[in-house]
Amino acid sequence: MPHHLMNLRHVPDDEADEIRALLEAHEVAYYETPPSRWGISMGGFWVHDDDEAERARVLLEAYHRERQETQRRTYQENLARGEAGGVWFMFRRYPVRTLAACLAIVVIMGLSLLPFVHIG
Structure with a gap:
């Protein structure tokens, strides 16, 4: 086997x-x-x-x-x-990319939670 x-x-x-x-x-x-x-x-x-x-x-x-x-x-x-380093290292080194990634995370979370917000 x-x-x-x-x-x-x-x-x-x-x-x-x-x-x-x-x-x-x-x-x-x-x-x-x-x-x-x-x-x-x-x-x-x-x-x-x-x-x-x-x-x-x-x-x-x-x-x-x-x-x-x-x-x-x-x-x-x-x-x-x-x-x-961590998040702050990335933010200092690549501020535009880090902000874009954070914005993408917030948008995805918002779209994912949108159906549940409308239920209440």
Whole structure:
């Protein structure tokens, strides 16, 4: 019976490439299904064998711990250099784009709530 190792929905290409290289380097017999364009099927990495699944899960756990630390360190470095931040950072750096996004959010919320406002 197939074992689903990892969902590929919203996985960056560099991470998927690193996982493929990791599984191939450790000679894990896996296959891959791509996610659909419309988000209906999730896609992912799969194996058939129970032992391969356990071995692959151990490798993936170690890989994800390492990637989490690397990504966290990169984010902290970007924060220190002033290249990343929250909403206020985006507003200071891209004021027109941020205001346009906020306006779009308000319009969408208004259109979504409009039927309920007319009920009362």
